[in-house]
Amino acid sequence: MAFAKQNATQALEDIEQQVLSAAERYLSGIYGMQRLENDIELSLSNLDPRLTLPACPQPLNIELQQSQYGGSKLSAKVHCPDGARWTIYVPVNVDIYTEVAISTRNLRKGERISKHDFNFQRTNTSDISHSFLDSPEDLVGKEVRRPLRAGAVIRDQDLQEANVVEKGDTVIVTAQSGGLMVSTEGEALTDGHVGEQIRVKNLRSNRIVDARVMGPGEAQVDRW
Numbered sequence: 557m558a559f560a561k562q563n564a565t566q567a568l569e570d571i572e573q574q575v576l577s578a579a580e581r582y583l584s585g586i587y588g589m590q591r592l593e594n595d596i597e598l599s600l601s602n603l604d605p606r607l608t609l610p611a612c613p614q615p616l617n618i619e620l621q622q623s624q625y626g627g628s629k630l631s632a633k634v635h636c637p638d639g640a641r642w643t644i645y646v647p648v649n650v651d652i653y654t655e656v657a658i659s660t661r662n663l664r665k666g667e668r669i670s671k672h673d674f675n676f677q678r679t680n681t682s683d684i685s686h687s688f689l690d691s692p693e694d695l696v697g698k699e700v701r702r703p704l705r706a707g708a709v710i711r712d713q714d715l716q717e718a719n720v721v722e723k724g725d726t727v728i729v730t731a732q733s734g735g736l737m738v739s740t741e742g743e744a745l746t747d748g749h750v751g752e753q754i755r756v757k758n759l760r761s762n763r764i765v766d767a768r769v770m771g772p773g774e775a776q777v778d779r780w
Contacts, residue, residue: 564611566636568603571616571646575600575632578618579648582630587652597651609644612636620648628652628682654681656688657695657710667700668718674710687712717749720772729756729767729775742767742775 576598584592617635630648635641655676663673674695681688689695689710698715721727721744729742741759748754748769756767756775767775 566609566611568605568607568609571609571634571644572600572603574616575618575634575646575648578620578632579630579650582620583650595653597653599649599651600646603644603646607644609636609642610640612639612642614638650682651680652682653678654688654690655679656681656684656690659704659706659708659710661706663700663704665700665703669695669698669700669710669715671696679709684709684711689715717752719747719749721748721754721769721775723747725773726759727756727767727773727775729758729777731777744775748775 579598580592583596583598587596614637617633617637619633619635621631621633622629628650630650632646632648633643634646635643656679657674658677658679659674661673663669667673671692676690679688689712694712695710695715697718699718701714701716704710704714723744723746725744727742727744728739730737730739732738742756743759745755745757745764750769750771753766753768754775755764756777757764765777767777770776
């Protein structure tokens, strides 16, 4: 990058400080000052000391843009609006620390999570590529979708709703029309968790219908 020679040059340390200050203001608007001060660390690579920029006679314009999933990087466009009218781009690293669920033992596919299978640890979440979990309600009773090693961050994609109905189970199926409710026994032809639709065979008529799982051994249909 070439610029016309001038006697005064822009101090690179001043550019770096202004970029960090702008990044702090930007992130405080997203996360709030308390979290910015307690849970977020900012850093940037030092500008090449060989870079020579004419001193800007006006305040620098700094525009920030998130450039990576999770906010782990910002890109700062630094522009001198007067005089030499130069522009440079400065990357800002953003480390965000959060209490997240960590597995306390090796977990096998299909296991159900109990309160003893995880704890919460302060972790840099900036580079976690999927939603991490920070509440016990998001974990207990869920089923492990893939094996997890002890010490691994437990992410949303690692868990699924546990089946409360298994293929072959006898389920009580109810159908409601107006104020009339009819119940009968059926056989589950597929597994299912609460809220999921499964195939059920009416044990009286042998008719097969789609039913929504309401709980363990319970399903509901619009009509038989």
